[in-house]
Amino acid sequence: MTKYNWGIIGTGWIAHEMADALNKVNGEIYAVADVNEEMLKKFAQEKHIDRTFTNPDEMINDPAIDIIYIATPHTFHYEYIKKALNAGKHVFAEKAITVNAKQFDEVEQLAKEKxxxxxxxFTLYHMPIYQKVLEMIKDGKLGQIKMIQVNFGSLKDYDPKNRFFNKDLAGGALLDIGGYATAFARTFLSATPESILTTVKFFETGVDEQSGIILKNSKDEMAVMALSMRAKQPKRGVVSGTKGYVEISNYPRAVEADITYTSDAHGETHEKIIAGDSAKALEYEVADMQRYIEQGHDDGQLALSRDVAHILNSVRTSWGMKFPFEDQD
Structure with a gap:
């Protein structure tokens, strides 16, 4: 595999994890940028990075860099993605890739033009277990898919000043954890949802604290999602068909799928599929990103992200919830 020059923007916890994955898969990290010089120096020393930038724009414009990895809060993604693409860099951005569908469509088109x-x-796009399950569904072992159920509950401390509850920083359950649930649902829906029903309970700061979301597509496949920021739920997804169902726990970094076949006249039968290693989730991401570049396409990954971005946007619109920095027209 070709070695690439990666540049990291941001030094938070996910950047630490990604840096370890980059060092394992790619062998090194070319540069890192952060406006906080103290955190920047500490990060660079820990991750063995020689080049540091307190101005991310300067790093983006370094002609030696091939790929920009963006690990900042959501609100900064859009501008950094545009700058990186315009500088001729491939981009790997943490979720949520943008805060709304309008931003997504713009950067998607820009990437295509460039x-x-x-x-x-989204780690689940890259975990090996999903290819195994999708192949099983394609082979008809679950029959016709009818229903998908997926939960994600995170118990955040009560702190109205925390970024998770900050409307100015695109806080709330939907963009923080809802993307994962929606990505799971869209992975197993065979067509884009056309009907979306939802209800929400807002936190005192005006962001969504918990919600229920129902999706339905033209094939009458349905997905039911439950999200919460102040109540823990298991990260559990279930895909149900006319011949059985598959349960996937810890689905963002899943390695196991438990299958129950229900069409047997003699009763239920069970099967377990195991693939991958949850500790290598970000290594799979790095390897796939570099493979996408080498083959010249992304296996349809961005198309899934497009649907996720538009679903999340439609949900928020139905709630009447806008972030202060978004267009008011």
Missing amino acids: GLILTEG
Whole structure:
């Protein structure tokens, strides 16, 4: 595999994890940028990075860099993605890749015009177990898919000042954890949802604290999602068909799928599929990103992200919830 020059923007916890994955898969990290010089120096020393930038724009414009990895809060993604693409860099951005569908459509089109790879950091797109399950569904072992159920509950401390509850920083459950649930649902829906029903309970700061979301597509496949920021739920997804169902726990970094076949006249039968290693989730992301560049396409990954972005946008619109920095027209 070709070695690429990666540049990291941001030094938070996910950037630490990604840096370890980059060092394992790619062998090194070319540069890192952060406006906080103290955090920047500490990060660079820990991750063995020689080049540091307190101005991310300067790093983006370094002609030696091939790929920009964006690990900042959501609100900064859009501008950095545009700058990186315009500088001729491939981009791997953490979720949510943008805060709304309008931003997504713009950066998707820009990447297409520039002939560059743009990828979103949903680990479940890259975990080996999903290819196994999708192959099983394609082979008809679950029959016709009817229903998908998926939960994600995170118990955040009560702190109205925390970024998770900050409307100015695109806080709330939907963009923080809802993307994962929606990505799971869209992975197993065979067509884009056309009907979306939802209800929400807002936190005192005006962001969504918990919600229920129902999706239905033209094939009458349905997905039911439950999200919460102040109540823990299991990260559990279930895909149900006319011949059985598959349960996937810890689905963002899943390695196991439990299958129950229900069409047997003699009763239920069970099967377990195991694939991958949850500890290598970000290594799979790095390897796939570099493979996308080498092959010149992303295996349809950005198309899934497009649907996720538009679903999340439609949900928020139905709630009447806008972030202060978004267009008011």
